[in-house]
Amino acid sequence: MNEAQRYRVINEPIDVQMVIDQVSHRNAGAINTFIGTVREMTAGKQTTYLKYEAYTSMAVKQLQKIASEISEQWPEAETAIVHRTGELDIQDIAVVIAVATPHRADAFEACRYAIERIKVIVPIWKKEHWDDGATWIGDQKETVSYANNDQHDGGEEV
Numbered sequence: 001m002n003e004a005q006r007y008r009v010i011n012e013p014i015d016v017q018m019v020i021d022q023v024s025h026r027n028a029g030a031i032n033t034f035i036g037t038v039r040e041m042t043a044g045k046q047t048t049y050l051k052y053e054a055y056t057s058m059a060v061k062q063l064q065k066i067a068s069e070i071s072e073q074w075p076e077a078e079t080a081i082v083h084r085t086g087e088l089d090i091q092d093i094a095v096v097i098a099v100a101t102p103h104r105a106d107a108f109e110a111c112r113y114a115i116e117r118i119k120v121i122v123p124i125w126k127k128e129h130w131d132d133g134a135t136w137i138g139d140q141k142e143t144v145s146y147a148n149n150d151q152h153d154g155g156e157e158v
Contacts, residue, residue, distance in 0.1 A: 006080040007063035009056045009124070014082050019096045022080040028100035032107035034115050036095040038088045048129045052085040052094065055123040059083065062122040066114055070099065073113070074106045081114060083124055 006022050020031060038050050067079040078100040088094055097114045101107040118124075127136045 007060055007067060008082045009054050009059045009063075010082060010084055011086045012084070014084055014093050014096045016093065016096050019080045019082050019098045023078040023098045023100035025078060025100060027076070027102055028078070029102045030104035030107035031098060031100045032104070032111040033099075034095070034097040034111050035093055036115070038090050038092050038094060040090045042128060045128075045130050047090065048131060049090070050088045050094070050129065051127040052083070052088065053125050053127075054083070054085050056085075059122050059124055063118070065121070066117045069117065070110045070113060074099075074101055074110045077101045077106065077110050079110065079114065081118070083118070083122070085124070 016033070016035060020033060024031060038047070040047055063081045063083070066081065070077050070079050080098045081095070083095045084093065095115070095118065097111055097118075099107050099110040099114065101110065125136060127134055
């Protein structure tokens with residue numbers, strides 16, 4: 001796959017091995033992956049499913065920006081990030097990050113850096129669905145919630 005395929009927002013299940021293969025190379029002593037999945041319990045409430053929406057073109061640019069930031073801090077790192085949109089059931093994979101570096105500590109640190117930055121700068125929103133209702137989460141760090149579900153327009157739906 002070409003460089004552009006390393007940073008994607010897609011509406012179908014993520015092929016974890018393909019993401020790993022995008023960063024694998026002969027000088028990689030470590031490949032760290034982060035696989036974010038849909039959990040059933042959130043703050044004591046039982047989730048039935050999540051819906052992710054994104055401003056896709058901007059989200060991809062921000063994923064590329066995160067990879068550039070990683071390259072600045074860990075110059076030998078190779079990074080790939082894929083985030084899913086649409087309706088996801090419990091245990092579905094929402095995001096896969098793969099980082100390859102010559103040494104394991106760098107791979108761990110860069111991978112953690114990537115997921116934390118995604119939650120801050122990438123325009124992806126999620127709607128949590130429960131048996132008794134649903135709420136749009138205003139940001140992925142879950143520090144903002146929309147008081148009125150109609151206030152969120154979801155950007156450009158994928």
